[in-house]
Ligand SMILES: Nc1ncnc2c1ncn2[C@@H]1O[C@H](COP(=O)(O)OP(=O)(O)O)[C@@H](O)[C@H]1O
């Protein structure tokens with residue numbers, strides 16, 4: 047899983063800036079993620095990790111810099127030397143290449159698991175029901191929830207809900223998956239089942255950007271770890287190096303606090 | 312300490328061998344007695360006062376023109392509510408729009424129709440021909456005679472529907488705002504457009520919040536339709552008025568109308584209960600039993616025969 051450096055990057059963030067009013071949240075983030083790579087974003091709360099992730103699929107518009115995903119500028123059409131802002135429908139269409147998994151799962155509670163999975167393929171890709179159902183069922187099998195197709199989200203445990211959410215994102219056959227603290231809302235004993243699904247996904251070659259506090263996962267599964275603080279990338283490198291042998295003082299302090307927390311619980 | 316020794320001591324009795332003396336509630340008995348006395352007096356006067364004219368009430372309860380009036384009332388309620396709900400959804404979505412002009416327009420609509428009495432609005436619509444004798448809607452070639460177009464019925468539908476739209480838009484807006492923002496976000500991230508998200512994800516979930524007040528509004532609308540009697544739409548009240556204008560049996564006919572209103576609103580209340588239950592799906596693990604189910608369960612557990620026979 048070492049990054050094929052010659053390939054076109056899947057994500058190419060070029061000095062991304064973002065502010066909410068006078069609050070500068072991202073102050074020039076540069077990051078490249080190559081196809082097949084798994085990158086973990088770590089950093090203290092409020093450092094802008096979620097905001098950066100949301101800029102990748104244009105849930106947030108950037109205030110400075112350029113975000114390229116899969117060779118295209120996010121949110122704009124490049125014609126000649128001019129950038130034309132995309133229409134809402136075009137933005138929606140390009141989002142289908144990027145799947146996203148949230149901390150709070152955000153399953154649709156009024157739909158069964160199967161209905162959750164086929165909703166977007168049916169609405170966005172106008173797929174036939176049989177096609178969408180077949181893919182949904184095979185993905186449910188992959189996340190180990192074949193028997194829950196007809197359950198409502200409320201009837202599932204947090205871990206099961208998050209696995210459904212992963213399957214739902216995969217139903218759109220994305221080329222890139224974003225995870226925003228996918229295990230932070232889970233009871234400790236349920237974290238493992240979600241991480242296992244993510245690990246399988248990584249092994250299948252999916253390009254992934256994962257915001258997480260699970261340092262074991264970052265060390266064992268990620269190719270690269272990026273440490274963010276105060277809207278900057280402070281340190282990045284091969285996962286094992288950054289986690290076991292951080293160079294920057296802030297990284298050291300952050301890792302020490304996270305690891306002592308894990309040891310305590 | 313003593314309690315522990317007593318419980319384990321030799322004098323301890325089996326739990327069910329004690330005689331339980333229930334608390335007395337003299338206040339409850341007194342108030343119940345007072346209410347029963349007042350109710351009895353009231354009923355006595357209602358049934359012995361000949362001015363109520365109960366024989367006349369019985370006669371007109373199934374009168375054909377009263378029946379036709381009921382149909383008009385029901386139709387008017389249904390159409391006005393349908394218009395109100397459609398307008399309510401449209402204006403609620405407009406009020407949440409990112410465009411300030413759209414937002415302000417929706418606010419102005421709600422403010423205007425909620426801020427003026429519906430009776431006045433009805434009279435305005437009824438007299439529209441005085442304001443605009445010819446309606447063109449700015450479309451060249453369109454030339455409508457307002458006097459022909461605005462019948463009492465169209466004035467009633469316009470007045471009630473537009474007014475209801477303003478109230479419904481507030482209800483729908485509260486429903487939309489009650490849906491967790493994460494839902495919209497998840498839909499957006501899947502590439503679902505805003506309109507589709509509203510229709511498929513947000514509104515169905517907002518229903519749980521929208522349905523109960525809408526039921527109340529429907530019941531309110533049923534009664535509000537009586538107002539259109541002033542513009543001589545032959546609904547239930549107007550039909551009763553026509554009869555008593557001839558026969559001077561005013562009170563009996565008002566009772567006839569009231570009994571019908573009461574019956575229909577009672578039926579609507581039951582319907583509302585089942586509708587609310589249906590939209591609670593997926594939000595509750597187990598639905599509460601309906602009164603009907605409760606009754607059957609009660610009979611099943613208290614019926615000696617059923618228990619003995621073992622048939623359930
Ligand atoms: N929608 C928003 N409006 C205003 N401020 C926001 C918004 N979202 C995030 N922020 C601010 O941006 C900063 C970074 O937030 P976030 O990206 O969620 O950090 P992290 O995910 O690393 O904890 C925080 O100070 C937060 O208060």
Ligand SMILES: [Mg+2]
Nearest residue numbers: 095096097227
């Ligand atoms: Mg975050």
